[in-house]
Amino acid sequence: MEFTISPLGDQAILLEFGGSVFLEAERKIRTVTSVLDVQKPAWLVEYIPSYTSVTILYTVQGLSKEHLPYDAVCLEVQRLFHLIEPYELQDRRTIRIPVLYGGESGPDLTAVAELNGLTEEDVIDIHTSGIYTVQMLGFAPGFPFLAGMSPRIAAPRRSNPRLQIPPRSVGIAGGQTGIYPIETPGGWQLIGKTPMELFLPEETPPSLLRSGDQLTFFSITTEQYEQYREGNV
DSSP: OOOOEEOOOOSSEEOOOOOTTTTTTHHHHHHHHHHHHHOOOOOOEEEOOOSSSEEEEEEEEOOTSOHHHHHHHHHHHHHTTTOOOOHHHHHHOOOEEEESSTTTTTTTTHHHHHHOOOOHHHHHHHHOOEEEEEEEESSSTTTTEEEEOOOOGOOOOSOEEEEEETTTEEEBBTTEEEOOOOOOOOESSEEESSSSSSSOTTSSSSSSSTOOOOOEEEEOHHHHHHHHTTTTT
């Protein structure tokens, strides 16, 4: 497997992968994170996957004293990954996400529709017909950046970001869609809201989703939304 290694501070390295953001890089990143999960080197503190790279945080404990810490980690990483072929992505989880579209739950649905010359129903149909891939989690705890959205409903970020976005809001920014797990400022165009909790701080892991998951959305009514929130669905 080909990658480049560079230092990131005094106890972290950055692995960068070539290839397409949506295909080859994802296969390499999932391979690296799977190996780190299984091998769990003594020097590993944490890893952070992104679109085309993995940041690895390490501790000097457990490293060979024959080399400087950075050099030792580089040697360990090369030993672990250079001869490994990227895994085929056959073990994805597929998760269905219910969404209450429009109204107070999706105040920007009309704007997204008008921008693209569509009706609100068209936007909902297109958004729910896609199969999305979680490319990375970031920005806020459990926030999924999702690839696979149709360009027919693409929309730029708001020129005036909101100071408060309700938790579980579903939004669009450029050619991506995503879900705000917690209340936070943000500039994405909000088209709906899911009753499902994505950030689960009392559980391990604390996120419902993980990189590589596939998502589909489906539309629900206000009554169904309340039933989901009450745990009756």
